[in-house]
Amino acid sequence: MQRAVNAGELEKQTCEVCGIEAVDAHHDQYDEPLKVRWLCRRHHTRLHHYGEDMFPIRDAF
Incomplete structure (x- = not known):
């Protein structure tokens, strides 16, 4: 993941x-x-512990 960020393939964001x-x-x-x-x-951690529906997937990535 860090390699993709360093290469500019992925932009690190703040916590959604x-x-x-x-x-x-x-x-x-x-x-x-x-x-x-x-x-x-x-x-x-909460997402993994309580399930994917805790923070629903947003449309934009």
């Missing part, structure tokens, strides 16, 4: 839930490696 800058890349589908959701560690 709270806007914090320290984020993880979350993959809804691993067969699309550059299609990610940017979530802070707190929201990324």
